[in-house]
Structures are given as structure tokens and as C-alpha cells.
Amino acid sequence: MVGDWKLNQATVVAQNEREKQLLSGINLTFRSGAITLLVGHNGSGKSTLLETIAGLRRLHSGSIEQGNESLWTSEGRKPRLNKTIVMNTGIALQQSESQWFASTVREEFDYSLKPYGITSEEREKRIISAMEQAGLPLELLERDPWTLSGGQQRRLAIACLLACEPQWLLLDEPTAGLDADGIRRLCAMLDAHRAAGRGAVVATHDLDALLPLADEVAVIDGGSVREAAPAASWAAAHAHDAAAPQAQRALAQLRAAGFAPPAEPSGAPWPAPRELAALLAAQRAATPVQAAAAQTAAACTAATEPPPISAAPITTTTLAQPNRLASRFDPRALIAAYLLLATTILLQHSWAGLAVAAALSAAALIPLWEQIRPWLKAIRAYIIMIAIIAIIAGLHFNPVSFDWAPAMQNLQRFSGLLLVMMLGMPLMALVTPLRVQRSLEQTFGWLNRFKVPVTQVALTVTLIFRFIPLLADEWERYVKIAHARGKATTASRSLPFRMLLPAMVPYIRSLLRMAEQMADALEARGIGHPAAKPTQGLRLRFSREDMLIVIFAATAAAILIFIR
């Protein structure tokens, strides 16, 4: 039997917004030989917590231990994951059905089992047993995993985990997409896992299926633990709230309006559904239609609000802030400013010109530092690449010497490009795809008269714009999957070289699928229909701030042309 998981003041911040806490000060113990459910609203932090326990997210502060061993070790230059714990733990991420790396189901098992170095007989035995437990016919072993149905892929994800026989299972929404038989098998598997003295932490909204099986429940809210209790007592006190918050609010309103008797301390905490329906019908009959509708709407709104927090307080930084920056500026001002600066930077042929361009770019970028931060690694890689290219350009081998002129020429050309790229980086965060589409339609709509397909071009540009950040997100997802399945011990974002290629191939396949979906989206949104109307609901207006941006860019461009 392995040790319990202990989280001590575990805090995690968003990778690209370090002031945003995703988990704050989590103190929890997950008992070995027990099943713990993580419950909470959408976005409360359950997946983040599971990924943090699995070492797929770095801790900002605090510690995580399994038994007496720490999850993170700092031997050597960089923090690494504890190999024993990594091998003990199996995680199924939220979209575990879209994680395939190999061309057949059998090879998927091989990929998952590779880090364990078991014999081929043992491997075969485990594969067959896992397929049977998951209810998958053995003839599927030679099929391409992507051709299985959604539910079969879910079952396969669980089967791949089972084959590794981990001591700890971390499951994110494991019942999603499973039919009744799949859920029954999952519960039986969890039961057997626990009976063998092993532990599981399961993030779920499916209390009907999993609460009867659970030993403990931890309620996550706003990245903090709101409550942790034995499952039986939690179910007695809260199951009704979790299962039917809307109905509970409606009952409270019925009581307040005198349509339902007040709750009696010794009576049932909850009326039977039939009784509640009868009370609602009585209230409807007595209340004018509009007032009843308003009351129902209020009940629904209240039901979506998170409940008050009784334990660890949430700081304002843990709450998601709407991206106001993206709707602050007119995309036309930003694009015009970018084009003015980028063109005049590329015209510079002297170091003095580049230095002035760098100073002007810095003036524009310093207020946007938070939007540049996610790109820092890419910028560093580009600078290293420029240096290498310059050295190669200057090197002569016969005889060995270094010619500074071509080296500096290359350095100058690529430095200008770096400034242009850096100015473009924050643009993604400063505009939304819809606003870009609207700005193109509003500016060039008059060309429709001359049969120029402005709407179609605007929609295409917009979707491409939307596609670019998805590339990075999808890569990050595959890195996480490769990390978890390959049992890497490096810090979660840096994949060991040997795992890069296996992650690359499915990533490219996934991009192709996304491109197909984009083409479908284009058609669905009217790209092939000339009668389709542009998005008229939004009217962009040039503000004083937009004007200032353009004036700053025009002045900078004039200076750059002058010194060129």
C-alpha cells in the first residue's frame, strides 16, 4: 500500500498571468485505500488540482507529498518530479478520448506501458485484461484509435490507465460520454482498485453515479477548498443542494411567498418532486404570468451564482476577469499603428535607425508587458537563432577567420524583424476575432458594390486569427498528455527530446482536424452564401485613445523615415 497524498498550502498561478491564482493555499489529504471526489462548479479548479497532483502544473508555493516523499525534488539544476511517484500515478485528463499517439489501439497500450519496461508476455496479459475490464472487444486492438466511437475512446483511455496498474488513479470527469454499461464498469473498476488498497481522486459532476461509491468529498470553489468531509455525512447534508440547486432556490422562494410551509427541523429536508410540482402549480395559478416569469428568472439567476464561501477566503485575483482590454481599442487603430511602425522599422538600414526603432518599440510595448510575457521563451529562442546565424555568416574556414561585416549585416536584418514580431505579439490580446471581422466589414464594406467578397474575406481572416492561439493551446495539451503517459519527470512544460516526435505526429493530425472544423465553420457561417449578412450588431467607433495610438505611431513612423 502506498502513502497518502498530502497537499500543504499548495498554490498554483496561471502560467501566463502570474498574478492570477488558480489554486490558493490548498490543504488536503487523500487517503490511500479510499476514493475521494472533487466536486464544484465549472471553473472552480478541479482539473487544475488533479493536474497539479500529477505534476503537470508547477507549484507556485506550498508542497505536495505522497507518503514521505515529495512530488518535486530539487536535486540538480532544475526541479524534477519524483520518479517513484510518477510511476505510481495514472491520470486521465478531461478530454482523455482525444489523446492518441499511435496508429493502432495495441500500439496505444505499448506507448503507455513502455516506461514500465515489462516483458512482452506480461504486456499482452495486461492489455487483454484491461480491454476486458473496459468492455472493449479484442478485435479493436488493430483498429486506428481515432476511428473508435467517442465512448469507446473514453473506455480505451481508462483501459490504457488500468494496464499500467497505478497505485493512484487521478480521473477527470471519467463518466462523461460513457453509457450505462461503461459507468457500471468504471464503478466496478474503482471498487476493485480500492479493495486492493489503492487510492483514487476523481473530479466529477456526476454525483448520481459516483457519490454512492465515494469515501470522501472535497468541494472546490474559486481555487480553494470550501469543504472536505466523509462522503456519507456530506451526502446527507448537501446532496440535495448539489443535485438540484434550482429547485432548492425555487422552494426557498415558495416558502418566502407563503406557498409552501416553512421547513420543520424534524421533518424531511426536501419535499417529494410531485409535492414541489404541486406547490409550483399553485403559485403559478395565483401569480400573474409576468411576475411568475420574473420570479422564475430570478430563481434561475440565483441558482447560477456560486454559494457563499464558508472556509478559506478567495482573493480577488482568483476570480476570472473579463478581457476588457480586448474590447477597449478599435482594431483599425491598432492595425494602422502596427502597419505604420512595422513598415518604417523594416526600412531602417543603420544601427542608429534600429536603436531609435527599438526605443520607440519599447515605449509602445512597456505598457503591454503582460501581453508580451507569454512570448518570452519564443523571443529568447529567436535571439539565440539570430546569434547562431550571424556567427555562421561571419565564419570562414579556409583559413579559419571571422568576417564581421556579413555577421553584423545579418544581425541587423534579423533584429529589425524581431522588433516587428514583438510589436505584433500583443495584438492577439488586444482585439477579439469578432471585432477584427467587424472592422474589416465596416472599413471595406463599400467594396461589395464592386463585387469584392469583403464579408467572406473578413470571415476567413477572422477565423485564421482565431486559429493562431489555438495552435499553442493544442500543443500545450499534447505536451501534457505526452508528459503524463510517457512518465516524464522534467518540469511539465519542457518535454524530454525523446518524447517530442511521438507528440508531434498526433499534434499535426489534430491540427488537420481543426483545419477541417474551421472549413466547416466557414461554411456554416455563410462563406459560400452570397446572401449572408455581415455581423451588423456591433458598431465600432474611433475613440480619443484610438486617435492617440494612431498619432503616436504616425509620429514614430515620421521620425524613422527622417533618420533612415
Ligand SMILES: Nc1ncnc2c1ncn2[C@@H]1O[C@H](COP(=O)(O)OP(=O)(O)OP(=O)(O)O)[C@@H](O)[C@H]1O
Ligand atoms: N493556463 C491558464 N491560464 C489562465 N486561466 C486558467 C488556465 N488554466 C485554467 N485556468 C482557469 O482556472 C479556472 C479553473 O479551471 P479548471 O479547468 O481547473 O476548472 P474545473 O473545476 O475543472 O472546471 P470544469 O468543471 O468546467 O471542468 C478556470 O477559471 C480556468 O479558466
